[in-house]
Amino acid sequence: MNRIIGMNSFMGVKLKPLEPKRTTTDEIDHREYQKQYNYNPFRDKCYSQEKIRNHERFHLIQHFVAELEDKNVYSTRRNISGTPFGNVEKVQNDKVYALKKMRQVSTSDDIPKSVLHEIYMLRKLRHANVIKLFSCCVSKCEKNYRTFYLRMKLGKxxxxxxxxxxxxxxxxxxxxxxxxxxxxxxxxxxxxxxxxxxxxxxxxxxxxxxxxxxxxxxxxxxxxxxxxxxxxxxxxxxxxxxxxxxxxxxxxxxxxxxxxxxxxxxxxxxxxxxxxxxxxxxxxxxxxxxxxxxxxxxxxxxxxxxxxxxxxxxxxxxxxxxxxxxxxxxxxxxxxxxxxxxxxxxxxxxxxxxxxxxxxxxxxxxxxxxxxxxxxxxxxxxxxxxxxxxxxxx
Missing domain, CATH: 1.10.510.10 (Transferase(Phosphotransferase) domain 1)
Incomplete structure (x- = not known):
């Protein structure tokens, strides 16, 4: 029998009060993560490599995301926060690049759709007056989450x-x-x-x-x-x-x-x-x-x-x-x-x-x-x- 919220009785029968749901430590950590990063897993789907291969558009960039770079191979020179285009880091390896922070998801999840969407657009639009995308990087974070970055050409x-x-x-x-x-x-x-x-x-x-x-x-x-x-x-x-x-x-x-x-x-x-x-x-x-x-x-x-x-x-x-x-x-x-x-x-x-x-x-x-x-x-x-x-x- 489904209960109606706010009712104390149903058909003359007194209902037993509902017990509060117990929240586990993992759920609390996940809520804090969602609140901090404003992440909605239902809004941003994650795609496995198999799903990318079968997607009508994303299969074109399968080779690009097959092996993700480790973000830690780049040394951060400067964090640039509060820009209109998101959080950006100025990093250096053999050359100087810009790392654009995209999404943070659980390590059990695959590549978010929003990351694939921008990669697809930038790989399709190769032009002298469109920013050049070099690779997609990933960095493991605390609490079993990982962050996706796009490595692009640096703008002055x-x-x-x-x-x-x-x-x-x-x-x-x-x-x-x-x-x-x-x-x-x-x-x-x-x-x-x-x-x-x-x-x-x-x-x-x-x-x-x-x-x-x-x-x-x-x-x-x-x-x-x-x-x-x-x-x-x-x-x-x-x-x-x-x-x-x-x-x-x-x-x-x-x-x-x-x-x-x-x-x-x-x-x-x-x-x-x-x-x-x-x-x-x-x-x-x-x-x-x-x-x-x-x-x-x-x-x-x-x-x-x-x-x-x-x-x-x-x-x-x-x-x-x-x-x-x-x-x-x-x-x-x-x-x-x-x-x-x-x-x-x-x-x-x-x-x-x-x-x-x-x-x-x-x-x-x-x-x-x-x-x-x-x-x-x-x-x-x-x-x-x-x-x-x-x-x-x-």
Whole structure:
């Protein structure tokens, strides 16, 4: 007979009080571990080598995870905590690398799905402007747990530091190199049927050689170019989320990456954050101030989206958007029309109207003299000593 919680009797029969469940020492240790590392075993499945071989995607990286490296062969030079892309260690063996801490699981468990997902994405996306993955490492911890790490190329600093450090001066040619590198990386990612979904300055690093690299593919996912993409509209980066994510459109696509990239390129010119805000409402008002308010005329069928009524009620109307005014103040007159056309196409409010990454590469700005180089070594040479002491890794 099943008992109903809170009942003292059932059909006139007095029920015996339930005895409290006895908790073993192992269960207490496991609860402390879950609380400390915020790990949910039901959310992150673990895969054995046999299951990896039979998986429709993960079997492609079976050879990569067949033999996991021992993390202890690398000597830790510095722990870098609190970065937007997780806990990272700067380590050295024959060369200097970055170890990104992924998951901690029981030694009886196999490889977590989240680790396999990022390995799969990085192995599939081999490009000069995508961070390079070398191997997957594992380290045994106390209480019969082990931690997984990804060994990747080291980045000197992220784009967020470069853009919003007053002492670092940007020249137009350097902005062109960084913008072109970012768009070439996105064009390659999208050509593989993948959208990053987390494009922001903190997820873009520049190496010691001055080469831009896109990092952090934990949120990346496949998309269908010719059909509906019913994905949960999550907002990952405050200030770089596309309008369709705020309106909770489940059929979004790679246009969300193009919106974020457009905001980044514009911020490189104006050197200030454009759409930052404490909450969604403030961010939407900042967006309307720059690009105008969303309505049926500029965004067909927007009134059918779940959050449009709330948007219509709380976001004020801006008669004259400030997008062109910002560009007039900060963009050189010689390239003003080209930049206006490029950024205006990348940040259309209606997603199907946005330029694709491959289309942006045809912009005449990238063909103007002098031709863009492949790195920004000159910019890296101007990083102040105070900033070098706090550089981040990828």
């Amino acid at each position: 600093c992220d784009l967020d530091q470069l853009m919003f450090t007053i002492e670092v001066q940007f020249y137009t040619d350097e902005i062109k190199i960084l913008a072109l590198s970012l768009l070439e990386g996105l064009a390659f990612i999208h050509s593989k049927g993948i959208m990053h979904r987390n494009i922001s300055p903190s997820n873009i690093v520049v190496t010691n050689q001055g080469v831009l690299k896109i990092i952090n593919f934990e949120r990346a996912c496949d998309y269908n170019e010719n059909g509906p993409n019913k994905k949960k509209p999550k907002r990952f980066n405050k200030g770089y989320n596309a309008p369709e994510l705020y309106l909770k459109d489940i059929n979004y696509g790679p246009g969300i990456d193009m919106w974020g990239a457009g905001i980044i390129v514009m911020e490189m010119f104006v050197r200030q954050r454009l759409i930052m805000g404490e909450g969604s409402l403030e961010q939407l008002n900042n967006m309307a101030r720059l690009f105008g308010k969303i309505n049926i005329r500029v965004y067909p069928k927007c009134n059918e989206l779940p959050e449009y009524e709330s948007y219509e009620e709380h976001v004020y109307y801006t008669k004259y958007p400030l997008f062109c005014s910002f560009l007039t103040l900060w963009v050189p007159k010689k390239i003003y029309k080209l930049i206006k056309s490029l950024l205006g196409g990348m940040m259309k409010l209606y997603p199907p109207d946005r330029l694709s990454a491959s289309d942006t590469l045809k912009c005449p700005w990238f063909e103007m003299s002098p031709p863009p180089e492949k790195n920004v070594l000159s910019l890296m040479g101007r990083i102040p000593v105070s900033m070098s002491a706090t550089v981040k890794s990828s």
